[in-house]
Amino acid sequence: MPETSNLPLTETTTLILLSLAPGPSHGYAIMKDVHTLSEERVALSTGTLYGALNRLLEQGWIERVDDPQPNSTRRERKAYRLSAVGRSILIEELDRLESLNTIARQRLSPGGYGDTQQP
Template sequence: MVAILCKVELWERIKSLARIPPIHPLTRVKICRIIYHVTIYQLMIIRMVSMSPDPVSYLPLTEPTFYILLSLAPGRKHGYAIMKDVRGLSRERVNLSTSTLYTAVGRLLDQELIERLDDGGQDPGPGLPRKSYALTDLGRRVLEAEMVRLQGMVKEARLRLREDGA
């Protein structure tokens, strides 16, 4: 009901501006629907073009996400290499299962923090070809912003602990 009222209001404004003669209500709804969707689409395009993503808006990162991005910082890796690297970087504290890794990778791809790369004609060996992933510029900026955030937390904790110990 609310959506219909909004469309009716929109239609009345359009009709008053354009001096459109009265028409059938269903036609009015169709016109309003088209105008509404075109307007929303234009606003989305303007927002995407005018706003570069702020790395801070992605924070805080979960521990697995942080380690996945950190694993990709030196260069491209395939899924299994990411899993092994995350286990090593976290001193075996974060042990990703295949489903957890690829769920996180899918989310990071959607957020454009990482990208899927073509293997460039490398021989994948037996089995299915491996998919390689790399950090995007945005992903690198988000990782750096998270490191700054964590450093700030550690600095504040050290100051507080010194106050308590003094």
């Protein structure tokens, strides 16, 4: 195994990978999708987006693909696809999220426990 751990992913990375999960897309579309997908909470700036895309390319978590809409009217667009590695890392991250959440809820709710907050 070359890398011991890639986790945790940043929220930006997670959302970009997730946005690419159903199929290939391009920068601007990812930006908008991440916004809806995050319930309007996350608005990626272009600096964040293109920086992250290049990083993900270098890491091999996403790959370049031919523009799916290369018709006459459309101007330049660069499309990306989630790689197999990217997909499995995304799943690892979601597992992390899930287990962290579970453990945390246990700590927070254990009826009749702690709360040593000055008696």
